[in-house]
Amino acid sequence: MMLDESTPECDACPLDRRGFLGQAFFAILAASGMSSVTATAALALEGSEATYSIPARDGVEIDKKGEVILVRDKGVVYAFALSCPHQKQSLRWKEAQGRFECPKHRSKYQPNGSFIAGRATRAMDRHPIRREGDIVRVDLTLKVRRDEEPERWESEQVRVG
Ligand code: FES
Numbered sequence: 001m002m003l004d005e006s007t008p009e010c011d012a013c014p015l016d017r018r019g020f021l022g023q024a025f026f027a028i029l030a031a032s033g034m035s036s037v038t039a040t041a042a043l044a045l046e047g048s049e050a051t052y053s054i055p056a057r058d059g060v061e062i063d064k065k066g067e068v069i070l071v072r073d074k075g076v077v078y079a080f081a082l083s084c085p086h087q088k089q090s091l092r093w094k095e096a097q098g099r100f101e102c103p104k105h106r107s108k109y110q111p112n113g114s115f116i117a118g119r120a121t122r123a124m125d126r127h128p129i130r131r132e133g134d135i136v137r138v139d140l141t142l143k144v145r146r147d148e149e150p151e152r153w154e155s156e157q158v159r160v161g
Helices: 017-032 150-155
Strands: 037-039 044-046 051-052 059-063 069-074 076-082 092-096 099-101 116-117 129-132 135-139
Touching: 051 059, 051 069, 069 135, 076 129, 076 135
Parallel strands: 037 059
Antiparallel strands: 044 051, 051 135, 059 069, 069 076, 092 099, 129 135
């Protein structure tokens, strides 16, 4: 059946055309193993701690309010500070390149936060993270720097898959 602009909305249909296309897009991403970037919000934001649902698949979630980037990459979940370690610009996920990039001076980072190139001189800062059932708890008061605490930086991750 051809669907054109004159096709009336169906009250019985659970999705309009935009919703259907959106779901189809994410289904294709999931099937291809590609990651996606979505906006997210903490389930709870209690003072120094934010809780998030464990992402169901690999991808990038950005919580602007909490200033946290939640990444699931190859079954491992990380919580990063949203700001670039160079001059605090908000980092962005570059879907086509599969990496983070700073819009200010173009520093580049791997999905696990490792530094690739640019003016920044260290990896993305990680927040302490721990799993509790189907959620992860993220300590917002602390940013672990790889150049200062490399072993702790490596350990701030949760394997979920
Ligand atoms: S602020 Fe990000 S590289 Fe300078």
